[in-house]
Amino acid sequence: MGVSPFSFNDLSLELQTSRGRTLVLADLHIGFELSRGLRIRTRFEHALARFIAEEDPDLLIILGDVKEPLGLPFGLKKILMEFFSELKGIPTVITKGNHDGRIEEAVKPFRNVEVVQYFVLDDMLFLHGHTQLPKGKFAEIYLGHIHPAYVFKAGGAKRKVKVFARTGSYLILPTVNPYIDGFPLEEGLKMVPFLRDVEYIDIFLPEGVYLGKIRMKG
Known part of the structure; x- marks a missing residue:
């Protein structure tokens, strides 16, 4: 299991909206150790919480998969x-x-936390990405779900890195969890109902470097 060299700042997105400074991140998968048989807890979520608190955004949007286990055991x-x-x-x-x-049971005591299927702010849509799109027209659509990554190949060596992926008005964020690798985009896009037919996608490293346009089909 690789550890991302990028910081939480690299793997998240800050937007200026009518709600003020808005911090967007995706796929925390808190408790992933419980589902993957790891004996040692990384406790990365405490570092992530410190990052968010220090950023002190006016609004935080989490694009789903806050937790890893499908159920909600007491721990x-x-x-x-x-x-x-x-x-x-x-x-x-x-x-x-x-x-x-x-997840609603875990956040019930926190009046500042709202759980929705999707969220519309200004002319932007935010959702996880595993369901169909709601009706409406949106200038920008932000999602997670597929943990986008790109595999560099050199000789016989391969290296997979997390990326931001854009196609048209859609921007897919990488998982913010430093202990979880991504999926190659060719596989990941098959898991998004409304992006399965995409032919080309632009990819960017978390620090903002544009890697180019890659073909998904053909």
Whole structure:
């Protein structure tokens, strides 16, 4: 399991919206150690919470998969409650992901946290990416879900790196979890109902370097 060399700042996105400074991040997968048989807890979520609190955005948007286990065992609920307690009451919107079953139970004590299927702000749509799009026209659409990555090949060596991926008005964010690798885009896009037929996609390294346009089909 590789550890991303990028910082939380690299793997998140800051937007200026009518709600002020808006911090967007995707696919935390808190508690992933519980599902993957790891004996040691990384506790990365405490570092992430410190980053968010220090950034102190006017609004935090989490694009789903806040947690890894599909259920909500007591230990995970405690971990999640500790995480949200560290956010210092920052207004937070969670667009529910496919791993977020019963997430409402964990965030119920926090009046600053709202769980929705999708979120519309100004002319922008935010959602996880595992369901169909809601009706409407949006200038920008932000999603996660597929943990986009690109595989560099040189000789017989391969190196996979997380990327931001754009096609038209859609921007796909990488997972902010430094311990979780991404999926090659050719595989990942098959998991997004409304992007399965995309032919080309532009990719960017987290620090902003444009890698180019890659072909998805043919």
